[in-house]
Amino acid sequence: MSLCQHRWEMDDVQFGFVAFERCFHCNGLRTFFSLEPTPVIGDEYREGQCYWSRAENAQSFRFGLRCSRCGERQTFDELMGLLFCTGCDAECKVDELRRQHETAGSWVLVAFGFMDREKRASVPEAKLEALADYFNQRRDPSRKQVRLVSYELIGDFSRCEGDFLHDVGMLSLQPPPPRRPTFESRAADIPDQETADDDPKPR
């Protein structure tokens, strides 16, 4: 274990896009970081029974941290983004923590890993602590402190209306439409399983 009182600096910054893909067959959602110069919305491809379609490209960046004192590095390749809790679900653990920490003078954001259909990447606790330290070191220490928690504390994703700190619609000349909640239930969009297996065509 390092004895260094790390002083973190952002390192190896790459601007790109967080791509959100949905499968209209299984209603799966997956995300990944893309360095494409001009990503296309609606780009579709088939993978087994699934038809994936690019639903959204959110401008974002990926980065690492480097300690200016000891040179230790942390990478955050699994970090999809930070989500701002809107207090949409009073039973959610994140909202409970948000309320507790607001009272105590700190401020909660939710760290999300990239998602792949069924599973979501975890961001290890040590990395969350390093990232929170980094943001707090950038802040005036007399003001509120930032606390980062894992998305795994979210009780029910289908009720989560949190906002990601991503740039959406920046490539369009038109004002962007309101962003749909990322995890909203799309049961109505899910094709009947038997019908879908028989005729899995894009709609």
Next chain:
Amino acid sequence: MTIQSLVEKLGLKPLSTFEDREIAGVFVSDMLSDVMAGAKSGALWLTVQTHKSLVPAANLIDVAAVLITSGKAVPQDTIDLASKDQIAILSSELPTFELVGKLYALGLGNT
């Protein structure tokens, strides 16, 4: 220079309630990712972005105030969220370029 004195010098319109504090410099960008990667604590952030997600981004980096340029209309949910966190949302009819010139003349530089 404090937020309040800047409001008076440039005739800015405060949209949210805020805690007055010193401005350390100026950062100009319409992208949250730019701000998260490059802005510094105490910055005055000039943007035409008005979505409420600018408030948590400003909060994360501890910017002193957000100045919405070109008279862009700011949604009420953005203003309410900023007021809750005591982040100054200011508005001006002037375009970003003119405001940057005036801020530079007042002695404010890059953060």
